[in-house]
Amino acid sequence: MEEKHSNLNLQEHGEPAAGNSQMPVSIMVVLTLLGYIGCYKVDELNANFAANVHAPFGSPAEVASLAPSEAELIFGKGKQIYANCQGCHQPNGGGTPGQIPPLVDSSWVKGDPKLAAAIVLNGLQGAIVVNGTSYNGAMTAVGAAWSDEEIAAVLTYIRQSWGNGEELVTAEQVTEARTMIKDSGHQGTWNKDSLDAAGFATPE
């Protein structure tokens, strides 16, 4: 080949080949050991591959302890749903004097939650007495389309707010209330008598 202008050496060696030297066993052992230690570390720190564990927290149990409790969640959910009720019952649960009965310290709210559940499900009209005051209004069946969980949440919120200190309401209790309504054959809005007839003891 002509190379008179070239300062490159165009003579080249053949294509390279690879030798047969083996990896020393000692190195393989060390590397395997390192890999194993790493595996062990990952096993210890992987937080069970949970999607909700982020640094600086380290384990699902820790994150579960940090999260609000079931009761707090139900209460919070109820607070959201109560937005549907506060137009009449007011954000402080006080009702409107002479028109809408209060929820604070109300004997209709305290006690067996199935009564309140039945009212939320079907509504209520006619004369009632709450805490010694007579009311004669009408409440629509606001909760007709709500799930048992939602009704339980909003009742829990009402029963635990504004100084009411009742137990929380479970979805099962609402289901029971539904069954009782179904068994009684009652349809449409309640009044005090039909509630009593269906087995929901109303306070005097």
Added chain:
Amino acid sequence: MNKSPWIFLGVLFALSLSWWGMVFGPASQANAAKTDLGDGTSLHPRSGLAQQGEQIYRENGCYYCHTRMATGGTFGYEIQITQLGADKALTREIIGEEYAGNKIFEKAYAFQAVAAAQDAATTEGADVEATKATLEQAKAYANAIETEEPLIALGISGVTIEGDLAGELGLPIEMSDADKSTVADATFAVSKGIEQWDEIKDRVRALKDRAGAQFKLLPVADDWPDVVYWGARRQSVTRDFLHDVHAMPGVMRVGPDLSNVGGRQLDLNALYAKIYNSQAGGKSSHMPPYKYLFNVRSAKEGEELPTNAVTVSTGDGFKHSVEPDFVVTPTYKARALAAYLQSLRNDRGLPEAPLPAVRKTRNPEEDE
């Protein structure tokens, strides 16, 4: 043996390992992430304007100099008891003398016993003997402590002691509203707030499972720079990016972290002034001005600035245009970008990332 095709298969297999681990695994977890926070609220997508702002942020490559991810740091746990377990001796054993020796511990039990006594006394057809026992218990607890001040118990609020019972127990008859809210908000810490999870996990489990107490765990930030110094309220987590069209966590912090820029009460005009010319008003900054996001026209003689004009205050109490002798108003793009920035906030706790308390704010200068 001809190995040629095996190289292809081997390469595909080797590549697929990291693909499963870094693409498929995390992506399917993130896909399964819920928007629902469990308490009836949920994480909402951005408003339309803010979503268009995300596009402006992306187009201009803001993510090259700003991150929007706050990281974790070191912290300790404060265990805040909101309701003590029924068994006083057991609870005392679990939380240890250090905390059970606290006066509030006794008060809490006394109040709890009073509440139980009241329930027992007002329940129709209650077992007389049992009611009596409860009353005695309440009396014993109450006598063990001073009763002049209202009892501040934890998690039990608004219990009114009926006249006779209260007289018999020697307790205040009514709680004022202030006392009631003190009671409702009162917490009873049974750790110093420096303990690590490993130190407290057994206590936490015992409190929950054995004593039946209710409590909150509050992380208290210690050496957690993003929370202590840089304006974030907590670390960023996967769910913060749930509704991003393009997730832009960023790479470098040439500029400040923006994970909570919307939560820092930045007023809109200040944000515009910052984007228009971050050095305006003599501020130390190295951010390029983004004047092309604004309409700029020269001001007429003696003209009052329109309400939407971008202004800076220079210390004499007056607002001046960010560009002297000109009227600067944001374009649609600037408004969208500002809306996006204001939507960036992490000042709301998530179940997996509650807001930590900050032990003390340190002055960065002192660390120098």
Added chain:
Amino acid sequence: MSEEGTHNAPPAPEASPEEINASCRGPVLFLFFSAALWAVQATGVGLLGSLKMHVPGFLADFSHLTYGRLQANSWVAFLYGFAGNAGLGLTLWMLSRLRGMPLARPGFVLAGAFLWNAGATAAMVGITMGDQPGVAGYELPAYASRLLLIGQAFIAFSAIITYFSRRHQQLYPSSWFLIAGLVAFPWIVGTAHWLLVETPVRGAAQIPVAHWAVTSLQQIWLGCMGLAAILYFIPKITGRELYSRQWAAFGFWMLLILGGWVNLNSGSPLPVWSIKLSQYASGLFIFVLIAIGWNLRQTAKGVPLLGSNDLTLQCMGFALGAWLITALFIFGNAYSDWNSLLQFTYAGTAVRQFFAWGFFAMAMFGAVYYVAPRLFIGEVDWACSGTYKWIFRLTAIGAVVILLAGLGLSYLHGHALQAGSAEVLKKALMPMRIAFLGEILFFMSSLIFLGSMACLLFRNCCGEYSPMALIRKCRAAKAEGGAE
């Protein structure tokens, strides 16, 4: 060659080196020349962007020239413009040589190369217009990645036909790396295109996908092509046998398995497990480092690579060193204190630049220096081979400056971030301002590279009618006239 190595010796090629060179001439030179153009583009645009670190108001009134867009453009021009063109060109030449067969279907390569460059151009235009998908390190708009994928498929088709055109038992390790590079590219870009741009997954899921794509493009795609060149040229020029096939295989498979996992920052908003797993992979990267480093050290034992007379060997030596340092940095990322100190500083970008220029571009410069002149018949020469040395020198100094600025000064920035210092901005800018010097050197070396490629083409492609030949003729005529 050692005696026991004889059965590893490649079988006699069916085509002579000259034949193979001739078959590669058009397509490979086209790719190399495009690479040179893109290198200038990448460094030039990068410089413009970096100038804003000194003068924030510079070009601030042009919405198409924001820092973010210029940085994105610079990286795209480097990755798909320079690295893609040079890497694919070298892949074709090396595969043909290692197979001892002429390049099959060069027409496909030319078509693919046009599409590829169209794709890279589309990406630049798209980013300027604001179409980047918001991932630093993967900035391809949908239309650009489609063009790139189709272009790469054409080129890979030719490469694979060449690869399968002849069968023999032992494959030289470089060909594994080259094949892996060819397979990895569509896999990585396809995934990113599909999951980030075409039908973006939920925001939260984009973060790990983007990280995987960005890391894989660098560690696997660039890594495979660059290491293939190093593994080929060091034994070839020294005339030795590669020390161990087994070590090479170990390094190869570990690189492919780990390359996409590594380097996830400990502060990423991802579940703990993915960060821990990534740290584990970063730790295991020491395996790749040992395998590649030991193998080549044993191969080149006693040969001063950097002090060699052969420019290609010098380049490969530096590239190998740069790769090893990058691998060491990855290994360091396994230690989360170290990582959380540096994660938001310039260090990551500095190491990326060091990898891109110190390792990959350096390997390509060395390879092109060797390959390009051989593609011509007859009068083969770098027109100004003395200047080519400056490509090596400037790139090497630039890479070292960036690495030192990135690691040394970013350490201060990291500390300022952790201590909440008021001086954080000053400390953030310092390493970037110093790295600017390195970028100027890269720009200069890219210019020289382009100039050298242009000279080479001018001298050789038009035979005796080439401008250089004409100039030489004139000079010779003058000299003759003067002598008389």
